[in-house]
Amino acid sequence: MSKIEINNVYKIFGPKPHDVLEMVKSGSGKEEVLEKTGHTVGLDNVSLKIEEGETFVCMGLSGSGKSTLIRHLNRLIDPTDGEILVEGTNVMSLDTEKLIDFRRHKMSMVFQRFGLFPHKTVLQNVGYGLEMQGIEPEKRNSVSMEKIEAVGLSGFENQFPSQLSGGMQQRVGLARALATDTDIMLMDEAFSALDPLIRSDMQKQLLDLQAQLKKTIVFITHDLDESLRLGDHIGILNAGKLVQVGTPVDIIMNPADDYVEAFVKDVNRAKVIKAKVIMKPVNEANGIDKSNLIKVQEDQFIEEFLPQVVCTNSNCEVVDKQGNTKGYITNKELQHSLTKS
Ligand SMILES: Nc1ncnc2c1ncn2[C@@H]1O[C@H](COP(=O)(O)OP(=O)(O)O)[C@@H](O)[C@H]1O
Ligand SMILES: [Mg+2]
Incomplete structure (x- = not known):
């Protein structure tokens, strides 16, 4: 069983998505659908499998559907059609209580703009997920301190986010996601707002952590180099369609179409x-x-x-x-x- 399985997912944004679904299913593309119906195709028949312990990178240009896809995994978005299975459980079958539990214990999310609480210290921010899980303060703080150390922020635990640089704030976000010890981590453009050198540091840190932790990571980026560095598999989205899934080498050696080709043409293959x-x-x-x-x-x-x-x-x-x-x-x-x- 795959850790995550997405089967024929469609997401259409607009007032009457179900009325437009047939048109999309019969092959009308994003542009045509928008023009004729005013609806936006977010995802168009996306199916993929993500295996336990791998880093799956989802790449594509802005607006291609990356965030829409990742938000289906923790059901921040409901599909118009299709199913999303996490460890074999259909996420649409979860009632409110189960969904809350699932979000607290199964998946953590690292956001692009850090998503930290400005009025909480680093320690409190990192411990937030644990607090939500109902973990006692003593245990919460000791786990949080361990994760703060793991991301190289020892000594900063009592600072507030505004006292930290962007790179350090993103480390806090990462530590918070690690603290809850969920099997699955969702990272939506988590490093995209960072300067190149700091970004490269964070990639290295994630690779080092992942080598020990073996989490299932779904990482979103619009950057090819980042995908190649981090991904065990890469899925490429174009206008809501998944146009290719493969290992970094598959993608570089055999780009499926002109869109993928355009991404890989300048890459240093060596x-x-x-x-x-x-x-x-x-x-x-x-x-x-x-x-x-x-x-x-x-x-x-x-x-x-x-x-x-x-x-x-x-x-x-x-x-x-x-x-x-x-x-x-x-x-x-x-x-x-x-x-x-
Ligand atoms: N809540 C929404 N309402 C309407 N359209 C949306 C909404 N969210 C996303 N979209 C549209 O869906 C498409 C995919 O968006 P998104 O998943 O955010 O792309 P990406 O993350 O790849 O930049 C875009 O055309 C976007 O405008
Ligand atoms: Mg996005």
Whole structure:
């Protein structure tokens, strides 16, 4: 069972969404629907699965439906049609009481604009979700302090948000989401308001935390580099339609259409593609010149060994951590993998 499953979800905004649903189902696009009916297509037949412990990044231009999608997961928005299953439970089946419980214990959310309480201290902000869960102050504070430390804010616990920089405020938001220890974290453009260097720091921090915590994270961004860095899988939305789902490498190597192509065309492939992705396995590597080989690790990014390969005009032998040969990459294939097919 997938952690989250979305099946044929449609969301139409406007006074009579159900009257417009058939038109959308029979293939009318967002623009046509708006023109003919004044309704906005938020999501158009979106289906996807998110597995436990992965970071799923949802990417797309502004207005493509990213926030609409993530808000369906904790039912801040109800679908016009389709179903949303979280751990096999249809979120539409939850009554008010169960929904509140679900939001408190299953999912936490990190917002773009931090969403902190200005009149509460860092410690109180981080402990807010725990307070809502009814956790005693002593326990609440000790868990909060642990999370404040985890995001590198020790010593700031008694400050107010206005005394902190944007990056630090976002860390408070992250610590608050971590404190409730929900399995699922929803992050809607959580780093988009930060300066590039601080943003990069936060990405690193999230990767480090995730390596230990293995939460299921749904992360929204309009930034390709961020998607590639954080995502185990990436789903790309265009005008409410999910146009491609894949690993970062799938997306870069085989963009599904012109829209995805436009996102990936300037990406530095050498930074994203690992040796094992482009190697020929040993049993298919007959005829490769093995006289001038350099050894590369299967998990190394091309960028790390490209200069050496080019300078020495050698082929690569790809090995695993134990040093076993897994495959080969010829000089020519390596250079070919860097240019668009
Ligand atoms: N409450 C709403 N009422 C009407 N239209 C909405 C509402 N929320 C979002 N939309 C429209 O739905 C589309 C998707 O919006 P959104 O999910 O916010 O996009 P993104 O997060 O990708 O920028 C946009 O065209 C937006 O204008
Ligand atoms: Mg949005």
